[in-house]
Amino acid sequence: MTFGVYVHVPFCRHRCDYCAFATTTDLDPLMGRYVDACIAELEAAVEGGELDAATSVFFGGGTPSRLPPDALARILESVPRTRDAEVTVECNPEDASPERLAAYRSSGVTRMSFGVQSTVPHVLAALGRRHRPESVPRALGAAASAGFDRVNVDLIYGAAGETDDDWERTLHDVLSFAGAPGHVSAYALTVEPGTPLAADPARHPDDDVQAARYERTDAVLTAAGYRWEEISNWALPGHGCRHNQLYWRQGEYVGIGSAAHSHRAGRRWWNVRTLERYIAAVDAGRRPTASEELVQGERRALERLMLSLRTPAGVPAGALPDVDALVTDGLVEREGERAVLTVRGRLLANALSALLRADGPSPSGAVGRARYPALP
């Protein structure tokens, strides 16, 4: 069985101007209490028998590398996990000192994920990111030296002023640096409401331009031996991210920390969003849960289809109406009984998901159960 634990670390040096995530820039003094609260939440969960041994652990944020490595290690110690568990930490390239990476390594971290975004200075500036491009090869090199053979970089395309060439350069840089990552996440810059970016339409990305960059990304990465794992994720063989796969396979995981999401047996719940309220709840001995929902029956089946459609596993062909027309339109491909998104289809995954039907005619019986490849 696979089981994941996600730990949210809501601290950043400053806020990137496209960012709408649950994070803070001015509450570092609360870091110690936050870490304690996370450990308390974990211990309560262990006591309550709510945690299986984790096959994957993911420290996300925010910027987990804002935490002192020993603090992160203390949290990780509280997570019951299998011996070969994948343990990922998201890290700002500037923070990737050999000492920190060595400390991670010795505390059981197996995988690093660097927030690179771009290697082109003016693009980084346009994204409001403050790290210098030189820190990227340094971080990748340091990770390799520290013995990390599982590395991801996060990239973003579509910043104001970014050209097709700039994007191409970022892709090639990342692939050619020593210690090149086995896993790449490339996201289209998205305008989230309420962000400074949202307030500045002149910098909003153009859909057609982003679509072209996506197609280019897929072409470059495929040529370099990567295979798509999910719409925005590619990996070399054997470098897939177990934790992310859990999400796309409707797997089970528990989220620790503010704004973290959990899923077990069709029940999805999530913690209060702000870290002050999170700390207050845990300190008061209450569950920090903000809300929950039950995802059962047809809804659950649809959710499973929606998630699976985003991966090379695809969906049973019968789950999409008019699937032959979609094939003609170049949006999906038939792979036996299954329908899998093409590159163009991936760009329209949301629209195609909205067509999915959980009860649709399926040539091979029930949709969303036996047809799925078994979870590893």
Add this chain to the structure above:
Amino acid sequence: MCPVDGGFAGPHYDRRTVSASGVPAPGKVPSDRIRNFSIISHVDHGKSTLSDRILELTGAVDPRLMREQYLDSMDIERERGITIKAQNVRVVYRDHILHLIDTPGHVDFGYEVSRSLAACEGAVLLVDASQGIQAQTLANGYQAIEHDLEIVAVLNKIDLPAADPDRCAKEIEQVLGIGAGEILRISAKTGEGVAELLDAIVERIPAPRGDRSAPLRALIFDSAYDQYRGVVSSVRVVDGVLGTRSRLRFMQAGAVHDVEEIGVRAPDPTKADELGPGEVGYLIAGIKNVGEARSGETVTDASAPAGEPLAGYRDPKPMVFCGLYPIDGDELPELRDALDKLKLNDASFTYEPESSHALGFGFRCGFLGLLHMEIIRERLEREFDLSLIATAPSVEYRAYLTDGIVVEVDNPTDLPDASRIDHVDEPLLTATILTPSEYTGTVMELCQSRRADMQRMEYLSPERMELVYTIPLAEVVVDFFDQLKSRTKGYASLDYEPSGYATANLARVDLLINHVPVDAFSTIVHRSQADVYGRRMAEKLRELIPRQLFDVPIQAAVGGRVVARETVKARRKDVLAKCYGGDITRKRKLLERQKEGKKRMKSIGRVEVPQEAFISALRLED
């Protein structure tokens, strides 16, 4: 009349007695103390404002309760500042009972004027002294002359700096033959001259001449449905006495009803025991359907019936048609219910079920004109909380088929195949346009571009021209009035009446989305305009239809020949947002919203078109 949910028996109901000191109670008023008149004019010349002053001057309305255009009681009238329904009121002035009827000025509601005039001996013809004679001044003035009524001509708005009463008086004298010296001058706004006008009404308008001892004959000139009381009719007693104990025979309908209540509007409904000859009031007789108490009906005493009914009048016929569809198909029963209810109050519109491939189930509705259409639609949406799609307005064509059958076509999609058609006739209007003479050229140009034939052209005065055209109704339905107004800086006015049918070279334009014809967009136009129309619609649809997962061709076809083609390019990308911290819920909710959103979409083949796109495409202005 009362709006559907208005308060005939509601909070305004006031049962104070009318027989104040010295004034005879209803039923007891000697005919020579009665004056019945309608106030008529062109739109906005001040009829309702004058009615306000009369209500004040005669003390009919408590000054604290007074508000502008008091008689315009429907929300929609107050908001738009226009009168839609005629209203009658009984006031007392110098020991006389005056029944005044405030009428609407808009051409769509001309039939209200003619009904009102049938209940009167006189008419106050109001003319805005800053504008002079306008199209409905003439149309309504002529109607009064035809009814043989005494006309009291009045220049209003003399307080306005732009008022030119001398010139207007001369114009009225020239055009209507009313001596300039007899024309009164008032300001309905300030009240100046209103008392003198009332004096003139008492002196000049003849008293009704009814026979109190003859069998009862009363004319119903309006009926409205009140949710508490059922049908409330406005009646004018001609002969005899209408009493609370009467059993009434409705002569045209052939039905018998007991009187439940009679009374007068002063302006609040006030019960009375009787109404005598010449008196105007209301009648409630336990009738549930306005169709059984139609305007023009003669009411007589069932036990001592009159021999001959009064001259009735014909109901106006709808001239403009459109399909009304609930945006949410589940609201069809509510729409039917709402139409039934509105119909109780407004016998002049028609509706019958129809279905559209694109829009689902709805009703084809007929209206007296575009304003009437707009108003009914707005009332449906507002008073009944419905969201509707209206198809483009159409007129009623007559298709003569090769096999000799004649088909009336009020929905373009019903036009039979071209191969079966011998010829098609379209309805015509006689349109009278009054314009300041300097705009004559531009008005003529507009009319020519709308296939109009000039019948007559004449100077009403050195400054004002009257142009009379025969013009296809279909041309007037498409923004003719707006064009006329904008080309003449708002100075020209238009009146029209139906004037038969004529054969025309017409073609149906169909629009195809992804090769599927969309019936809701089909239109019949003159062949010379078909290509232009097709191109315009195709372009408009290209802008309105959201990008789909594939390229969508849009075509306009005239009789099977494609005259325009546009393409909505395929959408390339959705939001590819990162899924943070395992937040699958957000993604699924987005999907659920999208699925929900599809319900507000109409599928044309594989193409999903949002309701809003239909609404915008069918909007006629741009």
